[in-house]
Amino acid sequence: MIRATGVTVDLGDKRVLDDVDLEVADGEWLSIVGPNGAGKTTLLRWLAGLAKGPGELHLDGRPVASLRRRERARLVALVPQSPVIPDGMSVADYVLLGRNPHIRALGVEGPRDLAAVHDALARLELVDMAQRVVSTLSGGERQRVLIARALAQGSPIVLLDEPTTALDVGHQQQVLELVDTLRHAHGLSVISTMHDLTLAGQYAERLILLDNGRVVVDGAADEVLTEDNLARYYGAKVRIIHDGGQPVILPFRERREVAET
Amino acid sequence: MAAVATVPEVRTARLRAPWLIAGVAALLAAAVAGLVVGPVAVAPTDVLGELAGLDAGLSTTQLNIVREIRLPRVVLGMLVGATLSVSGAGYQGVFRNPLADPYLLGAAAGAGLGVTMVIVQTAGNATTPVAAPVAAFVGALAAVALTYVLGAAGSGRTSTSSLILAGVAVASFLTALQTYVQQRNLDTVRLVYSWILGRMTTAGWHEVRLLLPYALVTFAVLLSQRRALDVLAVADDEATTLGLDARRSRLLVVAAASLGTAAAVSVSGLIAFVGIIVPHTVRLVAGSSHRVVLPLSMLFGGAFMVVADLLARTIAAPAEIPIGVVTAFFGAPFFVLVLRTSRRGMTT
Numbered sequence: 001m002i003r004a005t006g007v008t009v010d011l012g013d014k015r016v017l018d019d020v021d022l023e024v025a026d027g028e029w030l031s032i033v034g035p036n037g038a039g040k041t042t043l044l045r046w047l048a049g050l051a052k053g054p055g056e057l058h059l060d061g062r063p064v065a066s067l068r069r070r071e072r073a074r075l076v077a078l079v080p081q082s083p084v085i086p087d088g089m090s091v092a093d094y095v096l097l098g099r100n101p102h103i104r105a106l107g108v109e110g111p112r113d114l115a116a117v118h119d120a121l122a123r124l125e126l127v128d129m130a131q132r133v134v135s136t137l138s139g140g141e142r143q144r145v146l147i148a149r150a151l152a153q154g155s156p157i158v159l160l161d162e163p164t165t166a167l168d169v170g171h172q173q174q175v176l177e178l179v180d181t182l183r184h185a186h187g188l189s190v191i192s193t194m195h196d197l198t199l200a201g202q203y204a205e206r207l208i209l210l211d212n213g214r215v216v217v218d219g220a221a222d223e224v225l226t227e228d229n230l231a232r233y234y235g236a237k238v239r240i241i242h243d244g245g246q247p248v249i250l251p252f253r254e255r256r257e258v259a260e261t
Numbered sequence: 262m263a264a265v266a267t268v269p270e271v272r273t274a275r276l277r278a279p280w281l282i283a284g285v286a287a288l289l290a291a292a293v294a295g296l297v298v299g300p301v302a303v304a305p306t307d308v309l310g311e312l313a314g315l316d317a318g319l320s321t322t323q324l325n326i327v328r329e330i331r332l333p334r335v336v337l338g339m340l341v342g343a344t345l346s347v348s349g350a351g352y353q354g355v356f357r358n359p360l361a362d363p364y365l366l367g368a369a370a371g372a373g374l375g376v377t378m379v380i381v382q383t384a385g386n387a388t389t390p391v392a393a394p395v396a397a398f399v400g401a402l403a404a405v406a407l408t409y410v411l412g413a414a415g416s417g418r419t420s421t422s423s424l425i426l427a428g429v430a431v432a433s434f435l436t437a438l439q440t441y442v443q444q445r446n447l448d449t450v451r452l453v454y455s456w457i458l459g460r461m462t463t464a465g466w467h468e469v470r471l472l473l474p475y476a477l478v479t480f481a482v483l484l485s486q487r488r489a490l491d492v493l494a495v496a497d498d499e500a501t502t503l504g505l506d507a508r509r510s511r512l513l514v515v516a517a518a519s520l521g522t523a524a525a526v527s528v529s530g531l532i533a534f535v536g537i538i539v540p541h542t543v544r545l546v547a548g549s550s551h552r553v554v555l556p557l558s559m560l561f562g563g564a565f566m567v568v569a570d571l572l573a574r575t576i577a578a579p580a581e582i583p584i585g586v587v588t589a590f591f592g593a594p595f596f597v598l599v600l601r602t603s604r605r606g607m608t609t
Contacts (some may be wrong), residue, residue: 048502073504084493086357088549091489093274101490101504106485108552109273118271131272153503 001026001060002047002189005213009042009053009213016042017053018213026156029183029190031204033224034196035234038210040193041081044159047191048078059157073101077155081162085135091145093129095120098152120152139172151182153256158183158232160192164199172196176203178209192213201225209233222247274491274550276557282559288339291564294414295335295571300578301326333403334464337528338570339477339563342535344525346562348518349536350543350554351483354490355514356421363522363536366428366515371404372397372437372526377453381446394527395454396469399433401523407431409515423465449524456530458583468528480523532566532585538596539565545599565592 007020017039024030032040049064049072057064067075070088077098079261088093092094099113109117120174121127124144129137143163150158160179164172180203181191194200197246200207201221209217209224217224225247230236241248296308303323309321311327319327334470345363352361364370375396383392443453489510492500497507522536539562540554547553566584569591573584 045498050498050501069501070504071504073502076502078499078502079500084494084496084499086491086549088274088544089491089494090274092271093550096271096273097492097495097503100488103488105489108275108488114271114273117273211317 001058003058004047004190005052005056007046007053007055009039009040009051011047012217016213017046019215020210020215022047022208022215024157024191025188026189027183027187028206029180029204031200031207032191032193032210033200033207034210038233040210041161041215043210044148044161044191046194046198048076048159050078052072055165070101073153073155075155076157076159077150077153078159079161079163081165082096083146085142085257087135089134089149090131091126091137092117092121094145095126095148098149098154108114110137116152116154121197123151124148124178139166140168140174142168143171143175147178149174151186154179156187157189160190162193162195164194164196165227172199179203197225197230198247201247225249268448274548275552280547280553280557281560284545284557284564287564288560288567291567291571292335292339295338295567296327296331298571299326303327320513329465333466333469334455334570335567336462338567339474340469341525341529341532342474342566342569343559343563344472344476344479344521344540345532345535346484346539346558346565347519347555348479348525350540350551350558351486351490351518352536353513353540354493354551354554355511355518356425357494357496359541360537361425363518363525364432365425365530365535366408366423366434366519367404367431368401368519368522368526369531370432370439371400371407372523373457373531374404374435374439374442375400376456376530379441380456381442382451382454384449394468397527397530398523399435401526402519404431405436405515405519405523437466441591455583458530458585464528472524472528475520475524479517479524482513482517483521486517487551487555488511490514490555494551530583530585532588534585534589534592535562535566538592542596542599 002022002024004020004022007017007022008015008132009010011015020039020043022030022043034040042051046053047057049136064072070183095117096113097108102113102116103109118127121130123259124147126141126144126148127139134142137145158179163175163179167175176199179190182188188214190204192200194204201224204221206219207217207224208215209223209229216233217229222242222245225240227238227240230238230249237252237254239250241250267584293305293308296312297303297305301323301587303319306321307319308327311324323525348363349361352365353359355361355366376393378391379396381458408424408428408431412424443450469470489505493507493510494505495503500507525532540558542563543554547557566588568592570584571589572580572585572591576582576587
């Protein structure tokens with residue numbers, strides 16, 4: 001159970017998050033949506049301990065402020081939107097980085113760490129690619145490697161920052177299916193920021209809509225993704241089609257009259 | 262697939278026996294060559310026997326030459342080469358910049374200014390050999406400290422790019438000062454230059470004792486951070502979410518590398534290029550993990566420096582060429598060769 005209260009972050013003199021409260025149950029997938037600049041990524045970074053600002057975070061009732069960096073990393077893993085890929089690092093070594101919070105500061109990886117790495121590689125069908133250099137992989141493969149690193153980290157809470165950016169529609173679905181499968185298999189809680197509202201509604205169990213650093217709507221996909229909400233907060237002209245109970249967002253354009261001579 | 266009886270082994274980057282053996286062998290071979298070659302002929306087998314503690318039948322003169330002249334010089338070469346190489350590898354890792362070298366943060370310029378001022382003041386009299394290393398050490402450390410303070414002042418916290426920019430500014434400023442002092446005292450310009458180009462001519466056990474404690478601290482701290490440096494390779498934010506104290510690791514590495522560099526510079530002068538070519542060559546042939554690069558840079562850096570010193574004192578014998586000239590003259594083409602061959606190998 002994750003509970004954040006009163007999250008407030010200022011960047012420069014701009015208030016990016018304003019008194020945000022958040023609760024995520026164990027094993028739940030929560031997606032943070034909202035227009036550009038609403039504070040989605042900042043909220044995720046705050047949860048990961050990277051953005052500083054007042055507010056309290058409790059994981060399973062324990063205040064995170066009392067945790068050491070390594071303990072916190074064993075509870076929360078982040079899959080960043082634009083990761084830094086080191087030159088020449090193999091997939092196996094990259095996934096091994098996820099074991100850092102489990103390895104003593106001056107120690108080296110043990111059999112348990114190698115087993116965790118192997119598990120993660122096998123889960124994401126990367127065993128045959130283990131010796132490939134990460135920087136030579138395609139976008140979809142790279143995203144799987146990133147998720148493997150988070151899985152090897154063994155944290156029950158996984159934060160995904162725009163996990164489908166730069167992927168084509170087929171790979172977007174594959175990656176999200178994979179996350180969902182892992183979530184069920186390992187009982188992970190997932191918090192993601194999502195640009196694509198239809199996908200957000202299809203995979204997340206609950207959505208929160210941020211606007212100007214505040215939570216304006218919180219609920220299931222069909223409560224959050226309404227024509228009214230999207231017009232009001234995104235300034236978007238959309239129609240919502242319900243496909244088997246799932247909202248599908250369809251942008252439309254009003255036809256202009258073509259002037260006839 | 263994972264349920265197959267034999268679980269495939271996960272192969273992670275670590276220093277493997279063949280490379281470790283190769284590094285030690287290179288260091289030993291260089292050491293033997295350094296002890297054997299010189300104006301007075303000594304048979305390699307006799308030197309090896311003598312080192313092994315056997316009475317190999319060397320004459321007293323030969324023994325003195327090997328023990329008091331060649332051996333300290335070889336040991337000093339190993340220490341200087343290992344320190345500069347491993348420090349270079351550390352800086353390159355911490356700054357994620359392949360061109361970072363031990364002199365990046367102004368260490369060289371600071372040492373240069375310190376030594377120039379001592380040489381100008383003492384004009385090469387008996388106090389120079391004592392005061393110059395101290396001045397180099399103090400100058401190098403002061404310059405790095407200045408860079409760190411300026412880099413932190415710029416952005417409120419020390420980011421990589423603000424630190425590098427501060428290093429460039431500090432180096433330019435101190436080099437300008439050094440040039441000014443040097444031009445005002447043209448009578449000592451030769452002495453200053455011979456120090457700046459690096460030298461091992463005065464090497465004795467005294468210099469070894471001077472450098473050894475700092476070199477050992479540098480080796481210990483940098484090797485302890487070898488895995489942390491691999492984590493740091495994904496940049497500070499990600500490293501933090503992986504549970505690493507990125508700032509502490511960076512500070513440790515920078516401090517240890519700067520201390521080692523300052524100590525090496527104070528006994529051997531400015532020997533360019535070693536801190537860049539040795540770690541890069543290791544990276545190209547043995548892999549880019551710091552768990553491989555740091556220890557191998559120490560071993561091959563030590564060997565490289567001993568060989569460079571050997572060339573410096575034999576090519577134009579009885580005169581000596583500055584060792585910095587040798588490292589650059591042979592190092593640059595060698596590095597290009599390694600770069601070309603490994604590129605070809607990597608594209609397949």
